[in-house]
Amino acid sequence: MPLPFLTADRAFDGETEDVVLPFHDRQRWRRPYRPGPHRVGLAALVLLLASFVLVAAVIIAATASVTGAWVWFGVALLLIAGALRGLRLGVWVSSAGLRHVRYFSTRTTAWSRVGTLRVVQQPVRWMGLPRTLQGQGLVLEARSGRGASSPADGPVVLLSTHNADFLGQPAAFDRAADTVEAWADEYRT
Numbered sequence: 001m002p003l004p005f006l007t008a009d010r011a012f013d014g015e016t017e018d019v020v021l022p023f024h025d026r027q028r029w030r031r032p033y034r035p036g037p038h039r040v041g042l043a044a045l046v047l048l049l050a051s052f053v054l055v056a057a058v059i060i061a062a063t064a065s066v067t068g069a070w071v072w073f074g075v076a077l078l079l080i081a082g083a084l085r086g087l088r089l090g091v092w093v094s095s096a097g098l099r100h101v102r103y104f105s106t107r108t109t110a111w112s113r114v115g116t117l118r119v120v121q122q123p124v125r126w127m128g129l130p131r132t133l134q135g136q137g138l139v140l141e142a143r144s145g146r147g148a149s150s151p152a153d154g155p156v157v158l159l160s161t162h163n164a165d166f167l168g169q170p171a172a173f174d175r176a177a178d179t180v181e182a183w184a185d186e187y188r189t
Contacts, residue, residue, distance in 0.1 A: 116139075
């Protein structure tokens with residue numbers, strides 16, 4: 001059974017020497033790296049909690065009020081939606097541009113607006129929390145438009161060595177940063 005989401009790192013597995021961008025359909029948005037174990041583990045725990053809440057909703061519907069069951073069914077749906085959104089967090093690329101997906105917002109930058117992408121040593125957030133540690137981050141600096149530039153055009157940390165995808169995996173961070181930079185070099189004008 002083919003698992004297409006596992007092919008993100010094929011260019012770095014030694015199978016292909018000259019392929020940097022191993023994707024055939026470049027119009028489709030895709031994450032150029034695998035989700036990290038911390039992100040997947042947290043989503044699995046939230047989905048496990050959602051399954052318990054769904055069982056509780058069924059028990060409440062069978063023994064007590066139906067309105068209470070609907071409330072817990074809604075809570076379970078919110079947990080499932082939150083876990084699925086958490087799995088989609090990160091950087092996505094296509095031939096159209098670069099998409100930075102956060103929990104409550106998504107920002108898409110066309111390749112023509114991408115100024116520089118570089119890895120810098122700086123304080124980065126640990127697992128997205130307010131606590132910062134010294135680490136590396138892939139920083140995007142967008143080009144200013146023809147009109148006035150907005151504050152959103154400032155440097156944005158796309159990936160870091162201490163987020164849920166790369167915590168404790170510096171080699172995976174380096175591969176992901178190199179892949180995003182390769183996409184930028186391929187499509188940036």
